Amino acid sequence: MGMTITEKILAVKSSKKNVECGEIISARVDIALGNDITAPIAIDIFEKYGAKELFDRKKVVFVPDHFTPNKDIKSAEQCRILREFSRKHNVENYFEIGRVGIEHALLPEKGIVLPGDLIIGADSHTCTYGALGAFSTGIGSTDLAAAMITGEIWLKVPESIKFIYSGKTRRFVSGKDLILFTIGKIGVDGANYKSMEFTGEAISSLSMDGRFTMCNMAVEAGAKNGIIEPDDKTLQYVKGRSKREFITYKSDKDAKYCNVVDIDSSKLEPQVSLPPSPGNARPVSELRNIAIDQVIIGSCTNGRISDLEEAALILKGKKVNPNVRLIILPATQDVYKEAMKKGLLEIFIDAEAVVGPPTCGPCLGGHMGILAKGEKCVATTNRNFVGRMGHPESEIYLAGPAVAAASAITGRITNPEEVL
């Protein structure tokens, strides 16, 4: 029996010839990640139990990106815990303000995560790196602490679901639309404990940015990881970024899947997920006259350069509706700089958007774009749970950058075709 790409990586990392679904393994981690919310607990545990050193100072990564630039004294104290710990233990990949970006955009960009890696992160969207053909999954602070000490984690080998996206996508249908549609189809626990493997024509034609977006949201269907087999685009992306050796894996033809889901990508239009669940996906044309107060373009889901390019294409020469606040947050310093070089920032500012620093702030209701009672927001972020972005009676509509930008112009949820 052949193995899936996920099983192959898990076998290699647990020094086995093969692994089977349901088997519990102890695996070596290539990267263990924490942020300013989750790492303080892990560090507390690390120190409380008398651990003296990290298993590998090069493999532990701390990214203070959630409440930074620090929104209040308490978050400043949390960040200080990371900073002091990182200095004490000589952590190679600690990112201070000015160098920090949103973790899941930053790590691939810096070549810290690579194809074939096993990556754990105390952040649920750690599954993003599956776009590189790595096994990556979100864990909590205790698991992070244990991995910081031992360099290992126990995992149950997940069953895999294969998603085949056939056909070419229409204009303005991005990775975000494919994944929102998919979560709408299978539900927010449709892949609970499982691996989501994305394949097919539409995936091959998707940019790396679009692939990161898709794998990022695998957790919104409950998945342990999302994964895409590396191809030339992957290698092109990794080229010049990787500072160490890596191996690419592909699923065997006779690999076992617990389910295969076929999706005709050519039939899809841009999607919007209605509050309060990413699973409430609808085609944008079905939504009429939903007036909005705010638009957020950014986050680990859609804050990369091609997301900003798509927004700029729509916003160029136009103004944000007077009833709307448009907040644009490039995911990293490099994305920011590239947006500047390409003239995107000028387009945004001329359209009367505010462009902020890289931060996770508004996505989780931290800061930099909190919603008041009754307000509605179109966001390119990944969750629209009750109270996610502020007041429990505010509403978040999840969409890709094209729908978000178009909606900022009209002041209501809008199909991008309408404003071009």
Added chain:
Amino acid sequence: MSALKYKGRVFKYGDNVNTDVIIPARYLNTIDPKELASHCMEDIDPGFPKKVKPGDFIIAAENFGCGSSREHAPISIKACGVAAVIAKSFARIFYRNSLNIGLPIIECPEAIESLCDGDEIEVDLNDGTITKISSGQVFKSKPFPEFVQKIIEKGGLMEYVSSRETR
């Protein structure tokens, strides 16, 4: 009550209770369990921290704990004194985090169907039974393996590991 046996009231919720409503991100700038407990379930049931008493239970339907990896979610529940969370199913990361910090979580769809908000129940983690006090009805869940019972008894994975190391 003997070890791993609890008696208390039921607080019942529905499907997909997510980590954002269990502990909203606006309170994640602290790791103090007591402070986290004071905001537990705030965005789904604002009065919860005041109503809940040590030994009570949270019960829910499918996919409890979906969303974020924030361990603050099970920490806030445990710090409220909740004895166990019983649901039809749990989200993956929440399940793992809960056991890691020693919060018992039990999958038992039959119990969820029959129990109502405010019911008094007794839960025995040794054999996985849930008893509705008023009717005497007994629901069986799969008991935890012995090592998980020990993790819960010790209060979490790290406590369990360090108690083994120092034996």
